[in-house]
Amino acid sequence: MTDTTQSYAPGTHPDLPPPSYSRGPIKWMRDNLFSSPTNTVLTLLGAYLLYLAIPPFLDWFIFDSVFDAGSRNECWEKGDGACWSVVVVRFSQLVYGFYPEHLRWRVDTAFILLFVALGPILYDKVPFRRYLIGFSLIYPVVAFFLLWGGMGLEHVESSKFGGFMLTVLIGVTGIGASLPLGILLALGRRSDLLVLKVICICFIEFIRGVPLITLLFVASTLLNYFLPPGTYFDLLLRVLIMVTLFAAAYLAEVIRGGLQAIPKGQFEAAMAQGLSYWKMMGLVVLPQAMKISIPGIVNTFIGLYKDTTLVVIIGLLDPLGLSQSILADSKWQGLSTEIYIFIAIFFFLSCFGMSGYSIYLENKLHTGHKR
Amino acid sequence: MSQAAARTMAQADPAQVAVQMIGVHKWYGQFHVLKDINLSVDAGERIVICGPSGSGKSTMIRCINRLEEHQRGQIIVDGIELTNDIRKIDEIRREVGMVFQHFNLFPHLTVLENCTLAPIWVKKTPKAEAEDIAMQYLTRVKIPEQAKKYPGQLSGGQQQRVAIARSLCMSPKIMLFDEPTSALDPEMISEVLDVMVGLAETGIAMLCVTHEIGFARKFANRVIFMDFGEIIEQNDPEEFFNNPQSDRTKLFLSQILHN
Numbered sequence: 001m002t003d004t005t006q007s008y009a010p011g012t013h014p015d016l017p018p019p020s021y022s023r024g025p026i027k028w029m030r031d032n033l034f035s036s037p038t039n040t041v042l043t044l045l046g047a048y049l050l051y052l053a054i055p056p057f058l059d060w061f062i063f064d065s066v067f068d069a070g071s072r073n074e075c076w077e078k079g080d081g082a083c084w085s086v087v088v089v090r091f092s093q094l095v096y097g098f099y100p101e102h103l104r105w106r107v108d109t110a111f112i113l114l115f116v117a118l119g120p121i122l123y124d125k126v127p128f129r130r131y132l133i134g135f136s137l138i139y140p141v142v143a144f145f146l147l148w149g150g151m152g153l154e155h156v157e158s159s160k161f162g163g164f165m166l167t168v169l170i171g172v173t174g175i176g177a178s179l180p181l182g183i184l185l186a187l188g189r190r191s192d193l194l195v196l197k198v199i200c201i202c203f204i205e206f207i208r209g210v211p212l213i214t215l216l217f218v219a220s221t222l223l224n225y226f227l228p229p230g231t232y233f234d235l236l237l238r239v240l241i242m243v244t245l246f247a248a249a250y251l252a253e254v255i256r257g258g259l260q261a262i263p264k265g266q267f268e269a270a271m272a273q274g275l276s277y278w279k280m281m282g283l284v285v286l287p288q289a290m291k292i293s294i295p296g297i298v299n300t301f302i303g304l305y306k307d308t309t310l311v312v313i314i315g316l317l318d319p320l321g322l323s324q325s326i327l328a329d330s331k332w333q334g335l336s337t338e339i340y341i342f343i344a345i346f347f348f349l350s351c352f353g354m355s356g357y358s359i360y361l362e363n364k365l366h367t368g369h370k371r
Numbered sequence: 372m373s374q375a376a377a378r379t380m381a382q383a384d385p386a387q388v389a390v391q392m393i394g395v396h397k398w399y400g401q402f403h404v405l406k407d408i409n410l411s412v413d414a415g416e417r418i419v420i421c422g423p424s425g426s427g428k429s430t431m432i433r434c435i436n437r438l439e440e441h442q443r444g445q446i447i448v449d450g451i452e453l454t455n456d457i458r459k460i461d462e463i464r465r466e467v468g469m470v471f472q473h474f475n476l477f478p479h480l481t482v483l484e485n486c487t488l489a490p491i492w493v494k495k496t497p498k499a500e501a502e503d504i505a506m507q508y509l510t511r512v513k514i515p516e517q518a519k520k521y522p523g524q525l526s527g528g529q530q531q532r533v534a535i536a537r538s539l540c541m542s543p544k545i546m547l548f549d550e551p552t553s554a555l556d557p558e559m560i561s562e563v564l565d566v567m568v569g570l571a572e573t574g575i576a577m578l579c580v581t582h583e584i585g586f587a588r589k590f591a592n593r594v595i596f597m598d599f600g601e602i603i604e605q606n607d608p609e610e611f612f613n614n615p616q617s618d619r620t621k622l623f624l625s626q627i628l629h630n
Binding site: 263265266268269270271272273274275276279283284287288291365367 | 436437438461464465467468469471473475476477478479488489492493521522523524537538541
């Protein structure tokens with residue numbers, strides 16, 4: 001051990017490693033769990049509460065739960081835990097609603113193709129991205145024919161759609177269609193063209209000022225009075241349009257916030273290089289504005305996704321709508337906890353996935369010094 | 372009156388004139404920023420514009436590529452008159468490069484992408500060729516090794532040199548510099564000014580708003596002094612700094628030399 005003070009000529013001091021207590025898990029625990037007496041007490045209290053709560057919950061949720069019963073009474077004979085049997089027995093109904101059983105492969109195909117279509121949009125390292133993007137663009141048409149039928153496929157009424165399939169259908173369509181519309185509305189609202197600007201402001205303020213439920217009622221009832229008699233217009237299609245318009249109005253304001261954060265110098269530099277309005281927006285301004293708006297955009301998407309459950313009010317059978325009919329079945333009465341938890345898990349995973357992707361995207365697009 | 376000043380008055384050969392401003396006026400609301408500006412810049416000429424802040428220097432050069440609109444008078448850039456016609460504005464902007472006080476690089480693109488964006492999208496240069504040209508100019512401003520980095524990872528002086536390279540990539544006939552060193556630390560000013568002096572013989576007409584006297588002497592063929600939105604005095608650099616004519620110029624020079 002050399003405790004003597006060593007001196008170095010200016011500029012020759014070697015880089016030493018930081019002391020052991022200021023790095024690694026020990027530092028983390030000192031900083032976060034035991035930084036003061038109060039903090040230490042709270043940490044221990046928290047650990048005790050977790051000890052009280054977690055094991056009984058796990059017992060109910062997994063260890064004592066029943067998967068293979070034919071009714072609620074059978075469940076209670078077999079165990080004290082959750083009766084997941086109701087979910088197992090009614091699983092296909094929760095997923096497909098009343099979609100004809102022999103045609104459900106079409107829903108599965110559309111669902112799998114959805115990921116093929118989303119892949120090249122969400123990740124830029126997908127092989128053959130250039131060609132797959134082409135598929136992404138025609139995917140909506142493919143999905144339409146798969147789900148509704150036509151082109152040689154048997155027709156299915158949209159009133160038979162239901163369950164998670166309906167949630168995903170409304171959610172994905174709403175998200176996919178509202179983003180471009182929202183961008184255009186945001187640009188229109190900042191435009192120098194007065195008429196365009198006024199139209200965009202009126203649209204945004206009107207749609208934002210009305211509850212989604214009202215718009216859904218308009219879609220399901222009032223719209224028929226305005227359309228010429230005899231016009232057939234699928235109810236689900238009307239709902240999709242309303243949900244899209246609703247989300248687009250919110251997105252427009254989120255994106256406008258992002259646009260306002262872009263310094264004037266960026267516009268000037270783009271213009272000074274001779275970029276036209278659309279190239280300036282598309283290549284310089286929007287990539288930056290959208291990056292800033294990611295948290296707000298994802299917030300709106302998650303909101304939209306969860307709002308799809310409101311369609312139960314106009315008679316479409318989303319998972320919550322179906323759960324009511326399942327609970328009305330005398331065999332499964334009173335098992336609302338299990339069904340609602342199952343539905344909650346589905347929504348949580350979907351929304352958490354969106355949130356996770358947005359964080360990945362923010363990190364990927366980060367180009368300056370980090371912190 | 373010096374030769375340079377006399378030349379402005381005479382009718383110049385149109386093929387040799389890069390920028391001509393005739394009786395240009397501009398107002399911001401009620402405020403009269405530019406008052407009867409008459410200026411002729413020859414092809415390849417290098418002009419330094421100085422003057423107190425608020426004197427209209429920046430506004431004047433920003434009128435040349437229509438970042439500001441003039442309300443009266445004529446501006447003719449490379450033989451094209453600036454009007455509200457969007458096609459003519461685009462045509463002029465293709466010929467005129469601009470370097471800003473705050474660099475205004477695109478933070479979401481790498482240095483190389485910053486330099487190739489306009490050549491690829493405006494001039495339709497093939498990507499590989501645009502990248503070759505960009506690397507040439509990045510070498511010229513002495514930072515080819517930073518090509519793959521993002522602007523946020525560079526120092527101010529490096530960013531401004533990238534901005535100069537970015538403008539050069541469009542092979543402009545005219546370059547505008549709007550206080551290119553005002554936002555830089557003293558250590559970095561000279562690296563940018565050296566690059567600009569190095570551009571002197573490229574045949575590009577350059578208008579530079581700056582207060583760097585030493586640079587003006589090395590760089591400029593002509594120095595213009597502006598105050599209250601007017602061109603007060605113009606002369607070749609030696610005459611201008613050693614023998615200023617008007618009282619306002621003398622006062623201004625004594626103030627900046629004191630600091």
